[in-house]
Amino acid sequence: MAIEVRVPTILRVYTGGQKSVNAEGDTLQAVITNLEVNYPGIGGRLLDDSGLRRFVNVYLNDEDVRFLDGLNTSVGEQDAITILPAVAGG
Template identity: 40%
Template sequence: MAYIKIPTPLRQYTGNQAEVAIRGATVDEALRDLVARYPALAPHLYEGDDLRSFVNIFLGDEDIRFLQDLATPLSEDARLRIIPAIAGGMSF
């Protein structure tokens, strides 16, 4: 089983668990498993079928964009983490 750490604002959708066990051979499979187990997470992680642009996924200390992105393979004891990209600004 791999594990994924949930950011504070989304923990209410995982029964207030900070870290949950998930299954998957790749990051993509593991994230799909996560939202299958906790469907209320889906609208905040995905836009349609794609991961939202402000959602960063780290494997250990590495952003998966610098690995093989969603195709990054996972070991049995992999530790993933969801990190929201905080951004804001005026309308124009």
């Protein structure tokens, strides 16, 4: 079961420059664990001891996972995950 994960420019050093990679897992946590297997180093840029890093936003089909179930959010085959750094608006 492959889930599309869109990777921001700043993290593409870990994905060989790929904008989008496939990962497996039935929760966001499992997907990130799987990403780390194939793209070593990326996991540590996304997570710290407390969970998702403060300036990392992750969206499941455009919805911020912090307002779903965080790392426990269920993901399925039709889903797309987008990772973006937090930036200023206004």
